[in-house]
Amino acid sequence: MAIMDRSLSKAGLFRMAYFIARGRVVAALFGLLLMLVASAARSDITIPLIYVVGSGNDVLDNYLLEQVRQVVGQEIPVMPVKESEATLNPDVPIVTIGPRAFTTALGRYPQSPILATLISQEYYRAMTSARSDKGSERTVSAVYYDVPLLNQALTGKAILPQARRIALLATPDSTHLYSELLSQLPKYNLEAQMFVVNSSSELIPTLVRALYYGDFVLAAQDPSIYNPSTIKHILLTAYRRNIMVIGPSQVYVKAGSLASSYAPYSAIAQTLVSALEQWFQEGFLPEPMYPTYFNVQINEQVGRSLNIPLPSEDSVKQQVTELLRKQAMSATKDAAADAANSGILP
CATH class of the missing domain: 3.40.50 (Rossmann fold)
Structure with missing residues (x-):
């Protein structure tokens, strides 16, 4: 309950959550508030x-x-x-x-x-x-x-603190996978650019352009881009240019991605x-x-090959959790202020 203002009553929290839910950007926060209130009153x-x-x-x-x-x-x-x-x-x-x-x-x-x-x-x-x-x-x-793409992006940020720009690969049919992420990143001092792969023959040339832009590549659960036939070529191309790949899952970490958040x-x-x-x-x-919670897996051998000083998996998880907590707390306070100004809260 640390991210909530303790002076708010439970009824007030529900009214505030209703107000927050009207905006798509913080709709997920509505679910978080309900979950936290429910967990506080949890019975057998x-x-x-x-x-x-x-x-x-x-x-x-x-x-x-x-x-x-x-x-x-x-x-x-x-x-x-x-x-x-x-x-x-x-x-x-x-x-x-x-x-x-x-x-x-x-x-x-x-x-x-x-x-x-x-x-x-x-x-x-x-x-x-x-x-x-x-x-x-x-x-x-x-x-x-799986976990939200934002968790994956912040996992990359925790491993490479100086990173600001994220490269994204998508097909014309999968660009929507990144829509929510693109709106979330500025709150964490991050930005991303999408590079569209129009055909299989364009995958590596498009990846090379993406590598000139990004501090790391963030992979979504998009089998049209990331699959057993393509992952080896993607990883080798990225690592030759000393650029790390984050995601899309724990399985791909074993295949050679540097790291991924995942839901046990x-x-x-x-x-x-x-x-x-x-x-x-x-x-x-x-x-x-x-x-409601996640773990992080890191491929230490890949980290050594890229000469990246690697924090522990627990440290990355804690950093990501803290970044999410701070942003949720900030959004909650802003929403409470807006709700009070609108007369929704007493």
Whole structure:
């Protein structure tokens, strides 16, 4: 609760959050405020039952569900949903694991609330925008499997404090992935430029132009640019010019990216449990969200090759968390002042 003004009442915080939510730039802060208030008043809420549509990988499914049980501290009745089941209790959410399970549940159980896990924001938005029941009151939400691009950008900044300019690669169909990030960066004394790759043959020439601009390259979850066929060429080209690549995920750090923030399964499970508790306590799911905390992984061998003095992973995580906290505190104070001036707060 350190980022909130302690003089505000809980009711005042909700009124302030409503005011903040009207602006898209700080809409995420609305969710943060609600989460912090809810965590302060957290009680032992029993999750009576959850339906699960699995990924098809039993090891993965069982591991995630075990993480959920550890967060709750007790056994949770879990009912795998079979294809033959035509109807389900509409008062019990379906937890889907992975993209295929989410797609299946959306089409097969039109009356059931759905809470998707282990999917990207991009996939969630694509599937929900294509829904035939968009006008219904059906509840659909998600816990994304990755972290916001802002976290990744600040990870690069924590490793290379003098960095100010970030190079971004995108195709004409993926430029939107960076839209929110571009509006966020100036608050952290950072700027970015997008370099559009129009065809596969233009990837490396476009990357070379990007390397002349950026202090580092920030990679999004964009398989049209970053995939097993391209990543080796991207990394070698960048490192020959002594430019580091951040992201797009923990897997790519093992492949040769310098570093990445990522959401561990324990964080996904914790956020999933919070969403389920909200459903059974209040009758609705929260807005789609990223996990509430993250870790950082650094490839030390790459750092040595680039002659970059590397802070510890915990130090980078703490720096990123502190930067986010300070900005959230500043935005909260500004919103509170605006709300008071508008007569929303007493």
